[in-house]
Amino acid sequence: MRILHMNKGDGETSYAKNSTVQSNIISLGRRVMDEALKKLMISNSEISSIGIADLGCSSGPNSLLSISNIVDTIHNLCPDLDRPLPELRVSLNDLPSNDFNYIFASLPEFYDRLNKREKDGLGFDRRGGESCFVSAVPGSFYGRLFPRRSLHFVHSSSSLHWLSQVPCGDVEKEDGVAITADLDNRGKIYISKTSPMSAHKAYALQFQTDFAMFLRSRSEELVHGGRMVLSFLGRSTPDPTTEESCYQWELLAQALMSMANEGSIEKEKIDAFNAPYYAASSEELKMVIEKEGSFSIDRLEISAVDWEGGSIGDESYELLRSKPEALASGRRVASTIRAVVESMLEPTFGESVMDELFERYAKIVGEYFYESSPRYAIFNVSLVRTG
Numbered sequence: 001m002r003i004l005h006m007n008k009g010d011g012e013t014s015y016a017k018n019s020t021v022q023s024n025i026i027s028l029g030r031r032v033m034d035e036a037l038k039k040l041m042i043s044n045s046e047i048s049s050i051g052i053a054d055l056g057c058s059s060g061p062n063s064l065l066s067i068s069n070i071v072d073t074i075h076n077l078c079p080d081l082d083r084p085l086p087e088l089r090v091s092l093n094d095l096p097s098n099d100f101n102y103i104f105a106s107l108p109e110f111y112d113r114l115n116k117r118e119k120d121g122l123g124f125d126r127r128g129g130e131s132c133f134v135s136a137v138p139g140s141f142y143g144r145l146f147p148r149r150s151l152h153f154v155h156s157s158s159s160l161h162w163l164s165q166v167p168c169g170d171v172e173k174e175d176g177v178a179i180t181a182d183l184d185n186r187g188k189i190y191i192s193k194t195s196p197m198s199a200h201k202a203y204a205l206q207f208q209t210d211f212a213m214f215l216r217s218r219s220e221e222l223v224h225g226g227r228m229v230l231s232f233l234g235r236s237t238p239d240p241t242t243e244e245s246c247y248q249w250e251l252l253a254q255a256l257m258s259m260a261n262e263g264s265i266e267k268e269k270i271d272a273f274n275a276p277y278y279a280a281s282s283e284e285l286k287m288v289i290e291k292e293g294s295f296s297i298d299r300l301e302i303s304a305v306d307w308e309g310g311s312i313g314d315e316s317y318e319l320l321r322s323k324p325e326a327l328a329s330g331r332r333v334a335s336t337i338r339a340v341v342e343s344m345l346e347p348t349f350g351e352s353v354m355d356e357l358f359e360r361y362a363k364i365v366g367e368y369f370y371e372s373s374p375r376y377a378i379f380n381v382s383l384v385r386t387g
């Protein structure tokens with residue numbers, strides 16, 4: 001958590017310029033989010049001030065996109081439900097190293113748009129910008145962020161597949177002293193077909209611990225009947241080594257290994273590096289939710305998207321691409337992944353190798369696209385605070 005941040009600013013390799021995939025994932029989750037907001041508004045017909053949080057907001061156009069969608073939906077629901085516009089207390093959360101200044105700089109535009117809605121004759125008793133108050137809350141969502149019972153709605157997109165830390169290997173007891181071992185995951189940077197079972201277990205356990213902590217923290221912060229809509233990368237099979245579950249990391253490990261073979265990075269560093277990421281299965285997700293006990297699942301959908309964030313409607317998804325198209329797509333995917341993982345790789349492998357690494361990665365991904373049509377599995381889970 002100390003080193004993870006999306007690439008800052010709005011330069012070529014920034015998250016702001018390379019987050020179309022995540023923006024598509026936000027759009028994909030819109031229907032489930034709108035449904036949850038409608039249920040929330042119906043069951044809380046009296047409240048005049050709604051607490052809303054977007055967790056893992058990052059910086060760039062998507063940070064205010066989720067919030068704009070939430071505000072628009074509530075604004076559209078109010079006339080239908082024949083109720084006045086409530087005051088919206090909106091909190092944007094991310095880790096302290098996030099580029100919050102970028103978001104603050106785009107707030108005037110966000111408020112202008114809200115105020116324009118009033119001018120467009122939507123008939124509210126207040127100007128949009130006078131009923132929505134945005135603030136930022138830096139900190140980890142794997143712990144408390146907000147006062148007790150201060151929130152009604154929590155949203156998070158493309159963030160909860162990040163773990164709080166790289167998992168440790170088995171805890172060994174030597175003369176009664178516990179030793180945490182490194183994952184024995186040679187030549188790989190995430191779970192792979194060659195990873196030992198102990199690495200699979202360590203990743204699964206870290207996810208369970210983190211996600212339970214996430215739920216426990218939110219259960220304190222949400223009012224009874226409050227709702228959460230979470231979308232993040234998962235997997236549709238129990239096996240964590242299928243292409244859908246891990247192949248973006250497998251190909252990145254290939255790019256790193258090709259550089260190690262030429263001596264430009266040390267192989268031992270690849271052996272020691274593991275990504276703080278986990279694509280859970282729906283069974284794991286349900287198990288943690290049930291065990292923690294504060295939330296019930298209102299809806300759980302799993303959608304397939306391609307690596308550029310395009311929706312895949314049916315099982316016969318097959319994209320025939322020319323070689324130049326596949327390579328161009330590989331470059332776009334490599335830029336998207338670079339904007340997210342560069343801050344994690346740099347401390348281990350060094351800033352000087354990043355351009356070369358992601359050029360190789362783009363090529364490897366492009367070649368793979370020529371032969372294959374990979375997909376990510378996206379979870380969209382809508383939860384209600386019950387217990």
Ligand SMILES: C[S@@+](CC[C@H](N)C(=O)[O-])C[C@H]1O[C@@H](n2cnc3c(N)ncnc32)[C@H](O)[C@@H]1O
Pocket residue numbers: 001004005006019022023026055056057058059062063093094095098139140141142156157158159162163164340
């Ligand atoms: C890929 S970005 C998604 C950003 C945005 N929600 C979107 O859809 O474009 C993931 C974000 O989650 C944040 N994140 C990861 N772990 C976090 C944690 N423990 N607490 C808060 N934010 C976290 C990262 O810093 C990053 O900004």
